[in-house]
Amino acid sequence: MKHSKDFNVQNERNLTMLVDFYELTMGNGYLHNNVQDKIAYFDMFFRRVPDGGGYCIMAGVQQLIEYLSNLKFSDDDISYLKSKNIFSDDFMDYLKDFKFSCDVWAVPEGYPVFPGEPLVIVKGPVMQAQFVETMILLTINHQTLIATKASRICRAAKGRPVMEFGSRRAQGYDGAIYGARAAVIGGCVGTACTIAEEMFGIPALGTMAHSWVQLFDNEYDSFKAWSETYPDNCVLLIDTYNVLLSGVPNAIKVFNEVLKPMGKRPKAVRIDSGDITYLTKKVRIMLDEAGYEDVKITISNSLDEYIIRGVLESGAQIDSFGVGERLITARSEPVFGGVYKLVAVENDGEIIPKIKISENEEKITNPAFKKLYRIFDKTSHKAIADLITLHNEEIDETKPLEIFNSIYTWKKKKIKNFYIKDLMVKIFENGQPIYESPSVMDIKAFSAKEVSKLWSEVLRFENPHAYYVDLSSDLWNLKQGLLNYYSETFEQ
Amino acid sequence: MKHSKDFNVQNERNLTMLVDFYELTMGNGYLHNNVQDKIAYFDMFFRRVPDGGGYCIMAGVQQLIEYLSNLKFSDDDISYLKSKNIFSDDFMDYLKDFKFSCDVWAVPEGYPVFPGEPLVIVKGPVMQAQFVETMILLTINHQTLIATKASRICRAAKGRPVMEFGSRRAQGYDGAIYGARAAVIGGCVGTACTIAEEMFGIPALGTMAHSWVQLFDNEYDSFKAWSETYPDNCVLLIDTYNVLLSGVPNAIKVFNEVLKPMGKRPKAVRIDSGDITYLTKKVRIMLDEAGYEDVKITISNSLDEYIIRGVLESGAQIDSFGVGERLITARSEPVFGGVYKLVAVENDGEIIPKIKISENEEKITNPAFKKLYRIFDKTSHKAIADLITLHNEEIDETKPLEIFNSIYTWKKKKIKNFYIKDLMVKIFENGQPIYESPSVMDIKAFSAKEVSKLWSEVLRFENPHAYYVDLSSDLWNLKQGLLNYYSETFEQ
Numbered sequence: 001m002k003h004s005k006d007f008n009v010q011n012e013r014n015l016t017m018l019v020d021f022y023e024l025t026m027g028n029g030y031l032h033n034n035v036q037d038k039i040a041y042f043d044m045f046f047r048r049v050p051d052g053g054g055y056c057i058m059a060g061v062q063q064l065i066e067y068l069s070n071l072k073f074s075d076d077d078i079s080y081l082k083s084k085n086i087f088s089d090d091f092m093d094y095l096k097d098f099k100f101s102c103d104v105w106a107v108p109e110g111y112p113v114f115p116g117e118p119l120v121i122v123k124g125p126v127m128q129a130q131f132v133e134t135m136i137l138l139t140i141n142h143q144t145l146i147a148t149k150a151s152r153i154c155r156a157a158k159g160r161p162v163m164e165f166g167s168r169r170a171q172g173y174d175g176a177i178y179g180a181r182a183a184v185i186g187g188c189v190g191t192a193c194t195i196a197e198e199m200f201g202i203p204a205l206g207t208m209a210h211s212w213v214q215l216f217d218n219e220y221d222s223f224k225a226w227s228e229t230y231p232d233n234c235v236l237l238i239d240t241y242n243v244l245l246s247g248v249p250n251a252i253k254v255f256n257e258v259l260k261p262m263g264k265r266p267k268a269v270r271i272d273s274g275d276i277t278y279l280t281k282k283v284r285i286m287l288d289e290a291g292y293e294d295v296k297i298t299i300s301n302s303l304d305e306y307i308i309r310g311v312l313e314s315g316a317q318i319d320s321f322g323v324g325e326r327l328i329t330a331r332s333e334p335v336f337g338g339v340y341k342l343v344a345v346e347n348d349g350e351i352i353p354k355i356k357i358s359e360n361e362e363k364i365t366n367p368a369f370k371k372l373y374r375i376f377d378k379t380s381h382k383a384i385a386d387l388i389t390l391h392n393e394e395i396d397e398t399k400p401l402e403i404f405n406s407i408y409t410w411k412k413k414k415i416k417n418f419y420i421k422d423l424m425v426k427i428f429e430n431g432q433p434i435y436e437s438p439s440v441m442d443i444k445a446f447s448a449k450e451v452s453k454l455w456s457e458v459l460r461f462e463n464p465h466a467y468y469v470d471l472s473s474d475l476w477n478l479k480q481g482l483l484n485y486y487s488e489t490f491e492q
Numbered sequence: 493m494k495h496s497k498d499f500n501v502q503n504e505r506n507l508t509m510l511v512d513f514y515e516l517t518m519g520n521g522y523l524h525n526n527v528q529d530k531i532a533y534f535d536m537f538f539r540r541v542p543d544g545g546g547y548c549i550m551a552g553v554q555q556l557i558e559y560l561s562n563l564k565f566s567d568d569d570i571s572y573l574k575s576k577n578i579f580s581d582d583f584m585d586y587l588k589d590f591k592f593s594c595d596v597w598a599v600p601e602g603y604p605v606f607p608g609e610p611l612v613i614v615k616g617p618v619m620q621a622q623f624v625e626t627m628i629l630l631t632i633n634h635q636t637l638i639a640t641k642a643s644r645i646c647r648a649a650k651g652r653p654v655m656e657f658g659s660r661r662a663q664g665y666d667g668a669i670y671g672a673r674a675a676v677i678g679g680c681v682g683t684a685c686t687i688a689e690e691m692f693g694i695p696a697l698g699t700m701a702h703s704w705v706q707l708f709d710n711e712y713d714s715f716k717a718w719s720e721t722y723p724d725n726c727v728l729l730i731d732t733y734n735v736l737l738s739g740v741p742n743a744i745k746v747f748n749e750v751l752k753p754m755g756k757r758p759k760a761v762r763i764d765s766g767d768i769t770y771l772t773k774k775v776r777i778m779l780d781e782a783g784y785e786d787v788k789i790t791i792s793n794s795l796d797e798y799i800i801r802g803v804l805e806s807g808a809q810i811d812s813f814g815v816g817e818r819l820i821t822a823r824s825e826p827v828f829g830g831v832y833k834l835v836a837v838e839n840d841g842e843i844i845p846k847i848k849i850s851e852n853e854e855k856i857t858n859p860a861f862k863k864l865y866r867i868f869d870k871t872s873h874k875a876i877a878d879l880i881t882l883h884n885e886e887i888d889e890t891k892p893l894e895i896f897n898s899i900y901t902w903k904k905k906k907i908k909n910f911y912i913k914d915l916m917v918k919i920f921e922n923g924q925p926i927y928e929s930p931s932v933m934d935i936k937a938f939s940a941k942e943v944s945k946l947w948s949e950v951l952r953f954e955n956p957h958a959y960y961v962d963l964s965s966d967l968w969n970l971k972q973g974l975l976n977y978y979s980e981t982f983e984q
């Protein structure tokens with residue numbers, strides 16, 4: 001099962017024109033200069049992990065595939081572009097007949113990924129490979145950002161279920177929908193976003209708002225009405241007026257007077273405001289004393305990984321969390337800075353590596369058409385390092401492998417007893433999709449497994465160990481050669 | 493002209509199911525308890541201005557209207573909901589025949605708005621008025637957030653044009669599209685997001701990426717090819733290799749060798765990395781000395797209002813800005829915390845005010861069906877204060893008006909020589925849209941005018957004067973009465 005049903009919001013829209021305008025001015029320029037069919041290689045990668053974390057969670061590949069499978073300019077698009085009066089008729093004809101023909105590789109969703117690694121590689125006519133930049137970045141940046149944040153928040157909850165509750169504070173409709181998808185990939189057990197269940201088969205749930213309680217003449221009546229409506233699944237929101245003086249007493253009264261005679265057990269109470277640690281300790285005692293030791297306490301109130309860690313450390317009695325705005329916007333660091341850079345072009349079939357120099361050293365790119373390997377320890381199955389190589393390098397798993405830091409090259413490590421995994425899969429061949437995405441729930445399970453292969457030092461919230469992402473000797477030498485070439489050029 | 497063409501991405505999608513699941517469980521509960529048609533009043537409002545600013549810019553009403561005009565559950569939606577096995581057949585039938593019949597009021601887009609004010613009011617059967625909560629919040633929260641951030645950034649640029657460049661770092665596709673719309677409402681002159689021009693008639697533009705420069709054998713060739721393609725609108729990106737040693741010299745060479753013989757003037761150079769202040773000063777001198785005093789310098793590199801203010805104060809030579817990730821995600825504070833609260837219900841035609849108490853004082857709501865007035869000085873036309881009243885209060889403009897702080901009630905102010913404006917307009921009557929949204933460019937112009945009516949003390953970035961938002965005596969008394977009632981109830 002890919003989706004819970006054959007239903008896809010994105011496919012109902014044509015997002016071909018969701019493109020930075022410069023992709024179009026460049027496209028027109030390629031054609032004007034007759035270089036539109038030159039084969040180019042682009043890498044999508046990022047430079048740092050948000051929140052100072054140790055890893056990110058790759059997400060968004062499924063939506064990237066949908067976008068690339070549906071590239072098409074409508075007649076309306078063409079006539080709008082013509083009205084700009086800067087594009088040639090040849091370019092308009094090219095767009096009218098646009099047919100995606102690139103090869104694309106991507107790291108599958110759910111993998112932990114690290115700075116500097118290619119996450120997506122596009123090879124094809126520069127006109128096309130350039131055009132898809134905006135949507136590749138937008139799609140992967142967004143979902144990877146949210147999956148990464150969800151992974152942090154769920155780890156802070158230490159096994160307690162975390163629900164994604166943030167639709168109302170998301171940055172736009174897709175922010176809510178695909179944000180819910182990414183949150184589940186990162187570890188959430190479900191979402192409040194109903195359409196996300198319909199689209200992706202991820203569990204949606206929810207109970208009542210304060211307005212339910214307010215609508216009735218008093219809190220007791222509102223709880224009574226709710227428990228009569230949902231005797232099998234009764235969760236009450238107990239903080240509309242006063243948690244300890246009103247909410248809990250009324251809840252217990254309703255549990256006793258309505259549910260008990262029916263032979264039903266209530267499920268949970270929810271608190272959405274106030275001092276969580278203090279209130280949950282008190283509520284736990286009150287529920288236990290009334291014979292409701294099995295009734296859960298669920299919390300939602302501007303939570304994130306730091307607050308969750310804090311209240312759990314201070315002894316709060318919490319069974320599950322609903323996390324809203326700080327997850328769905330990745331509030332503490334709401335930008336995932338993935339970039340898309342030209343790394344090579346073909347001249348008469350020969351691959352010529354390209355580099356982007358910058359006065360900001362961290363903005364310098366890794367040139368060439370490349371491969372990404374993950375190296376695992378054969379005994380512990382823990383991930384030791386990632387290695388970026390030229391596309392045609394093979395690694396001999398039977399011999400010790402020496403890796404070294406790209407900046408401090410004397411920092412070396414000889415690895416024995418290992419096996420490797422080629423992390424990228426081909427998702428498009430000659431413009432045709434050739435990869436079937438797993439279901440979101442399968443990606444979620446896969447991701448949990450892959451994260452468990454990281455050493456706990458990499459998982460720390462503060463000052464995590466920087467996972468090794470090294471270049472092969474051949475790639476390192478190639479890069480140094482290009483840097484020296486440009487450095488000498490400017491010295492003249 | 494509403495849009496540049498009859499083209500609307502949102503209408504191609506059915507977003508009815510983009511709803512927090514608890515709206516559905518409550519809906520089913522209303523029906524089960526036969527209160528579904530009880531008339532309820534809900535307010536959407538927010539509690540604080542992001543970034544410690546003095547005002548927000550209202551945005552998103554047009555998309556709210558589109559959503560409310562298109563509410564409809566498909567057969568697929570119904571069968572998905574049935575599969576959850578918690579909803580009654582009656583509720584499924586209700587949704588199948590769902591017909592929106594509420595009255596809705598909103599503050600028009602572009603107005604500066606302040607904490608505690610109703611921005612949207614919905615009156616209607618509680619079943620419906622509750623259901624639309626998620627999308628009202630999502631729509632207004634997102635666009636108001638971005639319009640507010642854009643307003644700050646554009647003010648920092650002190651009249652220099654600011655372009656929205658952030659699509660690739662937006663939180664989802666709608667984050668890019670409606671974010672671009674909101675950014676223009678807040679003051680940006682245009683966007684790089686092509687589809688946003690097609691949808692909203694806001695100017696889209698762009699030039700080249702580093703990849704254009706890298707594709708050619710050298711920077712000079714790439715500039716030459718570009719200037720030959722766009723002799724009338726030549727903007728060159730000069731930081732691919734080295735701004736001062738390579739970018740500017742090559743640009744000047746191309747200006748002289750390609751454009752000058754054609755009788756064309758270049759438009760601008762763009763810098764996307766490095767020390768902006770230092771580089772732009774040097775570049776300005778180099779361009780001037782080469783006779784290109786009219787060529788503009790445009791900057792884009794992780795900018796926001798603080799960085800723009802800083803580089804301008806340090807003498808950077810910049811003519812325009814492209815602002816990306818920090819605008820499109822409102823990076824410094826990416827959540828707009830609008831909420832939607834029940835404020836009254838009707839019992840036999842009588843309006844009964846409702847209040848949400850909270851142990852967090854700022855979470856206590858303003859009860860009752862209300863009106864929002866802005867009070868202007870008759871001489872300066874500056875906005876003096878906003879006044880929230882009961883829905884049936886009239887203000888006599890011919891008599892002095894005394895307003896007072898809702899917490900420190902001894903802080904009073906007597907206003908003379910004023911006129912008032914009823915800020916909210918009715919946008920739906922009995923479920924039918926009755927308000928025609930202005931074009932985005934008209935909203936942008938309107939907003940600039942309304943912001944200019946605020947005292948400069950309110951516009952400050954740091955510690956702005958808190959604009960007065962007061963309650964009328966009648967509303968204040970009503971609220972105190974309810975607070976006392978609940979306080980006494982819990983003391984018993």
